Amino acid sequence: MMSRAKILCLLIGFLVLVAIPPATTALDADFYMGLAARMMIFAIAAVSLDLLLGYGGMVSFGHAAYLGTGSYAVAILAFYGITDGFLQFAVAVGASALVALIIGFICLRTKGVYFIMITLALTQMLYFLGISLEEYGGDDGINTDRSEFFEWFDLGDDTNLYYLILFFLVLSLWISWRLINSRFGMVIRGSQSNDDRMQAIGFPTFRYKLTMFVIAGVICGVAGFLLANLTEFVTPEYMHWFRSGEIMIMVLVGGMGTLFGPVFGAIAYLLFEEVISDFTEHWMIIFGPILVLLVLFARKGVWGMLPGRERGDD
Amino acid sequence: MSLLLLLEQTLNGIQFGVFLFMISAGLTLVLGIMNVVNLAHGSFYMLGAYYAATIMAWTGSFILALVIMLPAMLITGIVVEVLVLRTMYERDHMDQVLATFGLILFFNEAVRMIWGAESMPMDIPAFLSGHVDFIPDAPYPIFRIAIIIAGLLVAALLYVMITRSRTGMLIRAGASNRPMVGALGVNIRMLYMVVFGMGAVLAGFSGLMAGPILSVEPGMGEDMLILAFVVIVIGGIGSIRGAVVASIIVGIFETVGRSILPALLTQLMSSDAAQSMGPAMSSMLIYIFMAAVLFFRPEGLFPARTG
Amino acid sequence: MKIKFIAMTAALAMTATPVMAKTIKIGFINTFSGGAAIYGKHQKDALELALDHKGRKIGGLDVEVIYGDDQRKPDVGRQVAAKMLQKDKVDVVSGIIWSNILAAVQKMVVRDKTFMITTNAGWSHMAGKGCNPYFFSTSWNNDQSPEAMGKLMQDEKIDNVFLISANYQAGKDMLTGFMRNYKGKIAGRILYRLGQRDYQAELSQIRAAKPNAIFGFVPGGMGVAFGKQYRAAGMHKTIPFYSVFTIDYLSMPGWGKNAIGTYSTAYWDVSSKRPDNQKFINDFKKKYGYHPSLFAAQAYDLPFLLEYAVSAVKGDLSNKKGMIKAMEKVTYLPTKGKFSYNTNHMPIQNFYKRKVVADANGDPQVVTESVVLRDHKDAYYKQCKMRRP
Structure with a gap:
């Protein structure tokens, strides 16, 4: 059971997210709607990464790969004049599943530091691939238009896009919740604490972990699909290893191994970046030490610090 | 491509490999012995270059830069160890990655604020400038030969220290069973502090050797950091021997690959496509190679005895 | 008490009304952090110097510059631009070093009918098919x-x-x-x-x-x-x-x-003895202690370009047509000297051969030796079909 404070927090948070578009339109502050949309997209990415970090014990340092794959799916199809949203979505999902399958298949044979480094290296490889895709803008990136779904649902309208992103955020949280509490999720969590024992009991943990790896990749690919739609622009930069680090930080800030933590982590991180980079261009010199302090003293993250059982709300 | 050029490129590859080894040595030491992922290793490399460039700008002496930079790096390393890393030993790798990621951000910005965002001048010292002709028509810079010699010295020194000296014995013992060595009355804290400091010194030393031929600028460590990780992962974490072999392989792969790949591809496709595919493929080559190695040997080429 | 109150409101009214219309807001997006922050430093320093030289006024209006850091990431640049347009309601978005960031930012700026003036990025798309009445350049086309x-x-x-x-x-x-x-x-x-x-x-x-x-x-x-x-x-x-x-x-x-x-x-004739050019170089060196680069020169020209536009419409920033017309007719900027704008709003200017020589102290110094291309037009302007507002 979740504590009352947490339930209250979630409820308020959800209502605020729902109310943002009318509120910002009324106050003529569209900028904040864009910012909130961006936060939710990174929240989706962070939620998916937490499936690996917090539950699967797979420290992937290359989660940006799927952000890039999902967004390039949109841009490349649009480049050939295919703007149908359903098709773009299907390709984004399929492509990120495939990339995750290949990367996972190679990486999951390794453990510990090897796993961290090989996920990092393979993502960096995709980044260089993106730079050399001359046809699709290479390093310059590529402009794209918003996906087209229905006549009555025009994604060109920012509010519609916003609610689509909110829908996917809720959906990805729901999927994660179902996954974690399923038998499948139990095996994954079991293998996090003792992989050998799980294997000894007779679970082929490699297959389980690979499945989880692919699911996480697909959810992050959906975040990429949404990011391409929000920015109407795709660049290899989405796959840079600093980006992977940022998503990791969001998970940590929010609280690893919690369902809702990463959402709050993404919001906190982007809000912080927004506020502090206004204040000084040397914001990294403040942010670096804060990150160190967070790791040292606030392992449970923002969400974990609220009252309630530590891992019970997942 | 002529045979002589291929020979020259192989030499270039070995030289680059030796340089990679210098950077990787400290990283693999810290990772292998202390089981700490230190992303800030690249920052130490940068700091070493900046310290040296600053001292050279003041005194004009490369030797003086070396003599002052080494203890300065030791102190920097120890300060970082005491303030941040010390509390990280019992944590998992992810925490170490994030905390040292924070250190990267901090050091990059600090360097930018202190020394400015532009490249800092640092020239090849007079006594190491010039070139020799041991391949006909291909004068080879003396400074690059100095890098090869320096790298071999580092390798020899580390080998002797770890296998022959009492400190090395303690280090090896501490890596395999920390509580036991502690119980025997050895100050593990002190030992780790020294090892970490040494890692910083090694990184700083490679920064010093890189300064005169590469560019001394904020963030110069990141590119090298990733390459260094590739090297130690291929070689097997904690293994100096592995680092030597892997860095030479990666060095040759990188260098020879990027010089002959475009030519090879031209045979297969149009020259234009080859020209742009070549460099893209060669920059991916070492990652593919790494993936292949790890696929067949998940613990690298030379797995160290201890985890 | 009452008298004091009235005096206060009067004072408030006096200060409040002029401020409304008498400020031109420039959103200056550049790379101020990360590995390429040096570009941002040169351009910001130059822009500040130009504003000093202009007494912090452009066409009689006060100037407010909002600096935004793109971190050399296109999506961050876009985020910064969105903020400038939607929150700060800037009149001009400028700066921008990299083509990929210009690519990410320009669409939303010109769609908003706000001026987009690049002080560096020379993305060819903007010179050709992507040209736009609200887009101007103080630099060049990449090629x-x-x-x-x-x-x-x-x-x-x-x-x-x-x-x-x-x-x-x-x-x-x-x-x-x-x-x-x-x-x-x-x-x-x-x-x-x-x-x-x-x-x-x-x-x-x-x-x-x-x-x-x-x-x-x-x-x-x-x-x-x-x-x-x-x-x-x-x-x-x-x-x-x-x-x-x-x-x-x-x-x-x-x-x-x-x-x-x-x-x-x-394009920059750094050795030119023109007083405006010398004033820029000398004052820049005096104020910041280093020699300005050509990137600095491009940013320095920005307020002077805007001066033509703002004075032509007498400070009425809503008269965008008038501002566009005025800028199209500009034929002189301090560091460029004589030049003109092409139909795609890219400068038609000379390109020079430059050599690095040792000065009296043996330090490197850039000198221009000769004109290589006179009144050079970019290769894309014929593809530009400018649709006027």
């Missing part, structure tokens, strides 16, 4: 400097040139531009990896090809490293280095004496 270099090497009959450039869009544009005017033999061609620092393999390859000269695009720290290794290998004695956007006062601290003896082409 132009290498076009000048191609012409220079062709005119000087330097045959058998080796080309080296970075493997990304701008790098390839540089070679395309070069080949437009250069008709001689090519000894070889290398596209190196973006961010590469060790060029020994490339240098070996170049030497083996026995060229008469190198044409290179090796910007920033990459160039600094290249320069050191080129000199260490002793190649400066036999194979001269010609470049664009590689050796300038921005990278000079790192290049140092290695730069002496190299050639480049650029």
Whole structure:
């Protein structure tokens, strides 16, 4: 059971997210709607990464790969004049599943530091691939238009896009919740604490972990699909290893191994970046030490610090 | 491509490999012995270059830069160890990655604020400038030969220290069973502090050797950091021997690959496509190679005895 | 009490009303953090100096500059631009170093009917099919400097040139531009990896090809490293280095004496004795203690360009048509000297041959030697179909 404070927090948070578009339109502050949309997209990415970090014990340092794959799916199809949203979505999902399958298949044979480094290296490889895709803008990136779904649902309208992103955020949280509490999720969590024992009991943990790896990749690919739609622009930069680090930080800030933590982590991180980079261009010199302090003293993250059982709300 | 050029490129590859080894040595030491992922290793490399460039700008002496930079790096390393890393030993790798990621951000910005965002001048010292002709028509810079010699010295020194000296014995013992060595009355804290400091010194030393031929600028460590990780992962974490072999392989792969790949591809496709595919493929080559190695040997080429 | 109250409201009213209409807001997006922050520093310093010179007024209006850091990430740049448009309601979005960030930002700016004035990024799309009435440039199109270099090497009959450039869009544009005017033999061609620092393999390859000269695009720290290794290998004695956007006062601290003896082409006549140009260089050196780069010059011109627009409409910033018309007619800017705007709002300007020489103290100094291309138009303007508002 979740504590009352947490339930209250979630409820308020959800209502605020729902109310943002009318509120910002009324106050003529569209900028904040864009910012909130961006936060939710990174929240989706962070939620998916937490499936690996917090539950699967797979420290992937290359989660940006799927952000890039999902967004390039949109841009490349649009480049050939295919703007149908359903098709773009299907390709984004399929492509990120495939990339995750290949990367996972190679990486999951390794453990510990090897796993961290090989996920990092393979993502960096995709980044260089993106730079050399001359046809699709290479390093310059590529402009794209918003996906087209229905006549009555025009994604060109920012509010519609916003609610689509909110829908996917809720959906990805729901999927994660179902996954974690399923038998499948139990095996994954079991293998996090003792992989050998799980294997000894007779679970082929490699297959389980690979499945989880692919699911996480697909959810992050959906975040990429949404990011391409929000920015109407795709660049290899989405796959840079600093980006992977940022998503990791969001998970940590929010609280690893919690369902809702990463959402709050993404919001906190982007809000912080927004506020502090206004204040000084040397914001990294403040942010670096804060990150160190967070790791040292606030392992449970923002969400974990609220009252309630530590891992019970997942 | 002529045979002589291929020979020259192989030499270039070995030289680059030796340089990679210098950077990787400290990283693999810290990772292998202390089981700490230190992303800030690249920052130490940068700091070493900046310290040296600053001292050279003041005194004009490369030797003086070396003599002052080494203890300065030791102190920097120890300060970082005491303030941040010390509390990280019992944590998992992810925490170490994030905390040292924070250190990267901090050091990059600090360097930018202190020394400015532009490249800092640092020239090849007079006594190491010039070139020799041991391949006909291909004068080879003396400074690059100095890098090869320096790298071999580092390798020899580390080998002797770890296998022959009492400190090395303690280090090896501490890596395999920390509580036991502690119980025997050895100050593990002190030992780790020294090892970490040494890692910083090694990184700083490679920064010093890189300064005169590469560019001394904020963030110069990141590119090298990733390459260094590739090297130690291929070689097997904690293994100096592995680092030597892997860095030479990666060095040759990188260098020879990027010089002959475009030519090879031209045979297969149009020259234009080859020209742009070549460099893209060669920059991916070492990652593919790494993936292949790890696929067949998940613990690298030379797995160290201890985890 | 009552009297005091009235006085206060009166004072408030007096200060409040003029402020409303009498400020021009400039959103200046640049790279202020990360590895390329040096560009942001040069451009910001230059813009501030220009505003000092103009008494902090443009066309009689007060100036408010909002600086935004794009961190060299296109999506961050877009986020910053959105904030400037939607929250700060700026009249002009300017700055922008990189083509990819301009690509990410421009669409939303011009859609909002806000002026988009690049002070560097020379993305060809904006000069051709993507041209827009609200878009202006104080710099150049990417291809132009290498076009000048191609012409220079062709005119000087330097045959058998080796080309080296970075493997990304701008790098390839540089070679395309070069080949437009250069008709001689090519000894070889290398596209190196973006961010590469060790060029020994490339240098070996170049030497083996026995060229008469190198044409290179090796910007920033990459160039600094290249320069050191080129000199260490002793190649400066036999194979001269010609470049664009590689050796300038921005990278000079790192290049140092290695730069002496190299050639480049650029639009800025740094040696010009024109008083405006000298005032810019001297005051810049006095205020900041370093020599301005051509990137600084481009940013310095921005307030002077806006001056024409704002005074033409007498401070009425809602008269965008009038402002566009006024800027199209501009024929003089302090660091450019005489020039004019083409139909695609890109400058038609001279390109110069520049050489790095040692000054009295033996320090490197850029001097312009001759005009290579006079009143040069970019290669894309014919594709531009300007739709006026």
